[in-house]
Amino acid sequence: ETGVTQTPRHLVMGMTNKKSLKCEQHLGHNAMYWYKQSAKKPLELMFVYSLEERVENNSVPSRFSPECPNSSHLFLHLHTLQPEDSALYLCASSQDVLTGARTDTQYFGPGTRLTVL
Amino acid sequence: AQTVTQSQPEMSVQEAETVTLSCTYDTSESDYYLFWYKQPPSRQMILVIRQEAYKQQNATENRFSVNFQKAAKSFSLKISDSQLGDAAMYFCAYRSGTASKLTFGTGTRLQVTL
Numbered sequence: 001e002t003g004v005t006q007t008p009r010h011l012v013m014g015m016t017n018k019k020s021l022k023c024e025q026h027l028g029h030n031a032m033y034w035y036k037q038s039a040k041k042p043l044e045l046m047f048v049y050s051l052e053e054r055v056e057n058n059s060v061p062s063r064f065s066p067e068c069p070n071s072s073h074l075f076l077h078l079h080t081l082q083p084e085d086s087a088l089y090l091c092a093s094s095q096d097v098l099t100g101a102r103t104d105t106q107y108f109g110p111g112t113r114l115t116v117l
Numbered sequence: 118a119q120t121v122t123q124s125q126p127e128m129s130v131q132e133a134e135t136v137t138l139s140c141t142y143d144t145s146e147s148d149y150y151l152f153w154y155k156q157p158p159s160r161q162m163i164l165v166i167r168q169e170a171y172k173q174q175n176a177t178e179n180r181f182s183v184n185f186q187k188a189a190k191s192f193s194l195k196i197s198d199s200q201l202g203d204a205a206m207y208f209c210a211y212r213s214g215t216a217s218k219l220t221f222g223t224g225t226r227l228q229v230t231l
Contacts, residue, residue, distance in 0.1 A: 031217065033217075040223065041223065042121070042208075042220070042221040042222060042223050042224075043208070043219070043221040045218050045219065048217050048218070050217075055217070056217065056218065058218075088160065090162065092162075094217070104212075104217070105152070105164055105167060106164075106219060107164070108154075108161060108162035108163075109161070110159065110160050110161040111160045111161070113160075
């Protein structure tokens with residue numbers, strides 16, 4: 001496989017469930033990102049990882065817990081979510097968070113459509 | 118804080134015609150990058166074109182080109198010879214030269230008609 005992959009593509013869960021979203025990048029990148037895309041709203045950056053260390057956490061509720069075991073994999077663990085958390089969750093990767101190449105383009109996965117009942 | 122505004126929620130263009138999607142942004146920085154991403158109905162976000170703020174020359178990528186007006190903080194996308202496969206949501210995005218965060222606009226849905 002090439003690029004950035006995400007599983008599952010669709011997820012329906014109750015508010016008391018625990019589930020995890022998985023992202024894998026096959027681009028040899030060092031930085032990975034989680035975004036939330038809700039209808040009628042701009043994409044919201046949730047977390048940034050560089051070389052497996054979290055470098056940014058944008059005031060995301062603790063019911064979202066990221067994990068980056070290596071530079072190719074990123075997880076988003078979900079627990080006790082609310083219906084308003086229903087959205088498309090996008091993963092992205094880039095060569096690095098900041099590079100001498102200056103234009104550090106982010107490449108996106110297809111997303112996981114999450115529905116919280 | 119930086120903001121990105123896309124004032125056109127929806128646009129329509131006939132096949133083979135040209136369309137321009139508008140984007141304005143607000144920043145006090147001089148070093149930054151601008152991007153246009155395309156999100157087809159299958160949902161995978163794809164980079165269309167990018168522009169470095171320090172470059173005066175407008176970026177082009179085949180049928181896609183931008184009109185970058187730094188003083189006006191405007192970054193419009195022109196699609197020439199529109200094709201059915203161009204139908205998608207188009208997002209304008211901003212990235213500071215010193216940070217990783219992408220700030221996105223709300224998107225423009227482009228329809229391509231026969």
